[in-house]
Amino acid sequence: MTILVFTILIALGSFLAGLLGALTGLGGGVVVVPMLTLLFHVDIRYAIGASLVSVIATSSGAAAAYVREGYSNIRIGMFLEVATTFGAIFGAILATRVPTAAIAIVFGLVLLFSAYFSSRPHPPEVLDMSPDRLAAALKLNGEYPTPSGPRAYNVHHVPAGFGLMFGAGALSGLLGIGSGAVKVLAMDQAMRIPFKVSTTTSNFMIGVTAAASAGIYLSRGYIDPGIAMPVMLGVLAGSLLGARILVKARTKMLRYVFAAVVVALGVEMIYGGWKGAL
Amino acid sequence: MSQPAIDDRRIEILLGNLLRFGVLLAAFVVLVGAVIYLARYAGQPASYSVFRGEAAALRSAPAVVSGALRLHGKSIIQLGLLLLIATPVARVVFSAIGFLMERDYLYVVLTLIVLAVLLYSLIGSGAA
Numbered sequence: 376m377t378i379l380v381f382t383i384l385i386a387l388g389s390f391l392a393g394l395l396g397a398l399t400g401l402g403g404g405v406v407v408v409p410m411l412t413l414l415f416h417v418d419i420r421y422a423i424g425a426s427l428v429s430v431i432a433t434s435s436g437a438a439a440a441y442v443r444e445g446y447s448n449i450r451i452g453m454f455l456e457v458a459t460t461f462g463a464i465f466g467a468i469l470a471t472r473v474p475t476a477a478i479a480i481v482f483g484l485v486l487l488f489s490a491y492f493s494s495r496p497h498p499p500e501v502l503d504m505s506p507d508r509l510a511a512a513l514k515l516n517g518e519y520p521t522p523s524g525p526r527a528y529n530v531h532h533v534p535a536g537f538g539l540m541f542g543a544g545a546l547s548g549l550l551g552i553g554s555g556a557v558k559v560l561a562m563d564q565a566m567r568i569p570f571k572v573s574t575t576t577s578n579f580m581i582g583v584t585a586a587a588s589a590g591i592y593l594s595r596g597y598i599d600p601g602i603a604m605p606v607m608l609g610v611l612a613g614s615l616l617g618a619r620i621l622v623k624a625r626t627k628m629l630r631y632v633f634a635a636v637v638v639a640l641g642v643e644m645i646y647g648g649w650k651g652a653l
Numbered sequence: 654m655s656q657p658a659i660d661d662r663r664i665e666i667l668l669g670n671l672l673r674f675g676v677l678l679a680a681f682v683v684l685v686g687a688v689i690y691l692a693r694y695a696g697q698p699a700s701y702s703v704f705r706g707e708a709a710a711l712r713s714a715p716a717v718v719s720g721a722l723r724l725h726g727k728s729i730i731q732l733g734l735l736l737l738i739a740t741p742v743a744r745v746v747f748s749a750i751g752f753l754m755e756r757d758y759l760y761v762v763l764t765l766i767v768l769a770v771l772l773y774s775l776i777g778s779g780a781a
Contacts, residue, residue, distance in 0.1 A: 379691060381699035418704035428734050432680070435672040435740045442662075442669040449665050453748060453764055460770040467774070513759070582672070582741040583767065589738045590774035594713060596706030600730035601699070604687050607734065611680055 378601065385415065386605035393433065393613025398620070399633045400574070401493050402581075403610045404430045404552040405486060409640040412479070412653055417602060419475045419482075419653055423551030424597030427585050429610035430553045434582035436611055437618055447575040448517045451530065451568065455540045456580055459558070460587040462544020467588035470549045471595055479648030482550050486641030489556045490634040502528055503567045509533045519572050528569050536566035548588035553581035664751040668744050675740030682733030690726030714775075742771050 376384075388410050389403070396403030404426050411422035441447055470478065510516055510530035518527040530536075539561035547554040555577050562573035592598050647653040710716045711731050720728025749764040 376699050377695065378697050378699045379695035382687075382691065415701070417701040420704045421701050428737060431737050431741060432676055435737075435744075436676045438669045438672045438744075440669075442665040445662060447665065449748070450760060453760060453767065456745075456767045457763055457770075460767050464770060464774055514757075583745060583771070586738050586741040587771055587774050590771075590776075593735075593738070596708075596712050598711075598731070598734060599701070599707060600686065600690065600711065600727040600734070601694075602701060603734055604683055604690070604730045607683060607737070608680060608687070611676070 381415070382601070382605045385411070385602065386609040388414070389429065389606045389609025390613040393429070393610035393615075394617045395613075395629070395633050396433070396610075397437075397614040397617025399493060399630045401489060401633060401637065402430070402553050402555050403433060403614055405489055405637060406640060407606055407610065408482060408551060409486070409644055411602070411606075413640070413643055413647065419478055420470075420597050421599050421602050423470065423478070424592045424599065425551075425603040425606040427547075427551035427589055427592060428598060428603045429607045430547075430551070430585045431582045431589065432607050432611040433614040434553060434578055434585065436615060438579055438582070440618060441575040441578055444575065445520050446571045447579050448515070448568075448572055449579075450513070451515050451517070451562070451572075452576045452579045454513055454515065455537065455558075455562075456583050458537045458540035459544030459547070459580055459584040462541040462546075463548035463584050463587035464591065465541075466545035466548025466550075467591040468548075469545070470588075471591075473549075475653060476648045476651050478549065479644050479653040481546075483641040483643070483645030483648065485546060485550060485552070485554070485556075486637050486644060490637040490641065492556045492560065494631060494634040502526075502569065503531060504529055505531075507531045507533070517572070519569055528572070529567075531567045532565050536561045539565055544584050544587070547581075547584050548591075551588075551592075553585065555581060664748070668747055668751075671747065672740050672744055675743060676737065679733045679737035679740065682736055683730050684733075686721075686726050686729030686731075686733055688726075689724060690730060693726055738775070742768070742775070745771060 392406045393403040407426040408422045411417040412419050510533050515530040518525040543554045543557035558577040559573045562568040563570050710720050714735055717728050717731045717735060721732040745768050749761055752760040752764055
């Protein structure tokens with residue numbers, strides 16, 4: 376394959392990944408690495424380097440739109456970024472030391488988890504208004520807009536959420552993904568932060584988390600311009616278009632289809648890693 | 654309590670726009686690099702199945718900048734990617750200033766910790 380054909384095919388695939396990632400809320404990063412390794416036989420280290428860069432682009436590109444809606448909480452984001460950035464450095468250093476087969480297997484498991492997480496039905500939101508001293512001291516509590524006016528919420532289980540965020544950052548640094556699913560899990564399930572606040576704040580944090588591992592990736596030679604260029608431009612264009620048509624699209628069916636694709640890719644990654652092919 | 658919340662929001666919107674500008678600028682630089690890169694290498698075979706690691710000229714910010722000034726396509730793409738990596742770092746710097754203006758010293762400290770970790774990754778690891 377010539378470089379021109381290779382570049383065009385990867386740009387198209389990344390565009391599709393970004394589009395579906397935005398429409399389903401799963402993020403494009405999760406399918407970029409399997410696409411590059413399984414379909415184009417790119418070494419997984421180049422693949423995670425390119426994916427990480429595209430993750431920064433989508434997170435930063437969408438931040439303005441999310442912020443305007445008024446859901447994201449900048450203090451929760453900044454406080455938890457302390458955990459995710461330390462985790463990201465840890466993950467990126469780990470990535471340079473563990474065998475690529477192990478990275479492929481962990482990646483597959485994360486894909487399976489993300490698919491389960493995104494397709495599971497959402498329980499109705501119950502706000503726990505009991506006060507939490509640590510959350511109050513850190514000024515994490517806030518309010519978010521609802522059709523019937525602003526609604527206050529209290530944050531809980533700060534140490535557990537902080538610990539999970541370290542794990543989310545480590546996965547991001549190890550696999551070159553945003554690990555939005557783990558971030559949302561930490562905020563929404565552990566810290567009892569309203570779902571919409573969790574997802575938008577998570578998006579805001581993804582770029583900073585990814586930037587923390589990007590420097591290490593760059594200096595280790597994982598970021599190749601020939602691969603990162605079509606991936607970054609493709610995912611960015613796809614996710615910007617996806618965010619624009621999201622309002623009109625009926626995403627439920629699409630979400631199940633995409634989840635099925637992610638499961639298949641996850642199984643394939645685990646199998647490839649197990650055989651030592653990746 | 655509601656007054657700082659409004660200030661937070663204004664800072665966030667400003668930061669959101671800053672981020673978007675950074676991303677679009679980075680994408681433009683990558684695109685320029687892509688044109689030069691493809692004009693030169695389009696017909697060559699693509700081989701990425703074996704990891705070799707990038708050349709030293711593409712691994713650190715000073716080397717990338719000097720390559721980009723000599724109009725090397727790969728270096729210009731890498732410069733765009735560096736700009737992209739810098740946008741969240743800029744966001745953190747401006748957040749620190751925002752918290753300082755609100756006199757929220759706890760969050761100034763937390764933000765500076767995050768900034769230190771980011772700078773460690775970019776400078777401490779030899780990338781900058």
